[in-house]
Amino acid sequence: MRLLLALLGILAFTGCHATSSNSGENDPEYPWWELAFIKPNFMNVWVEDSSVEDINGKTFLRAGGGNASGAEPNDDKESARGWVGVGGTGKPVIGAELPKRIFVRWQSIPEQKTYRAWVDIPEEARRVMVTSTQQRCAETPDKTARFMASLYLGLAPGGVVQVWVRDLCRRPIKVARAQAxxxxxxxxxxxxxxxxxYPVSEKAKRYIDKFGIPYGSW
Structure with a gap:
């Protein structure tokens, strides 16, 4: 009888432990990760080219391009300073393992300059990317784990590159910075x-005339 009670206790403990682990291993998951480009407000960016080298040393060309995600709000505030939100639609890097480094070449529209950079992605970022799709957020355990891991490159005037990934609770985590x-x-x-x-937009011109380009804030 004592042995039976002990076994039942062990089963109850392991059952609770499995539940509290918030595993998302059986949740739907896309096999690849996405790469997205973002910009500070009003600081428009046109991505000419990008490439990914994954952890196996394989290179994927033309990983993404075009306009970076961002906004030109009508709030008459100095909103280009720093990074206001991190998000936007990315493009899956089909066939790639986790990223080792990323190349990007882009046009900084307000400066009328073109930058290029290779950005090293640290191991910490790769760990967060894996966890984000394999484990549920403890704050919302009934919500499935992220469907796809995400990596964001923020591109700013002066050639600044910031890198974020999203954690299992969908929060952006800054993991790297580079100078192009x-x-x-x-x-x-x-x-x-x-x-x-394309030229500097009229809204961006008015913003820059009033507030300038906030170098050093990114």
């Missing part, structure tokens, strides 16, 4: 007569 260099060939590697993707 100017692309000596200019926009589109000099193939477009020095023309940028």
């Amino acid at each position: 260099e100017l692309e000596p060939l200019g926009p589109e590697l000099g193939k477009n007569g020095g023309q940028y993707a």
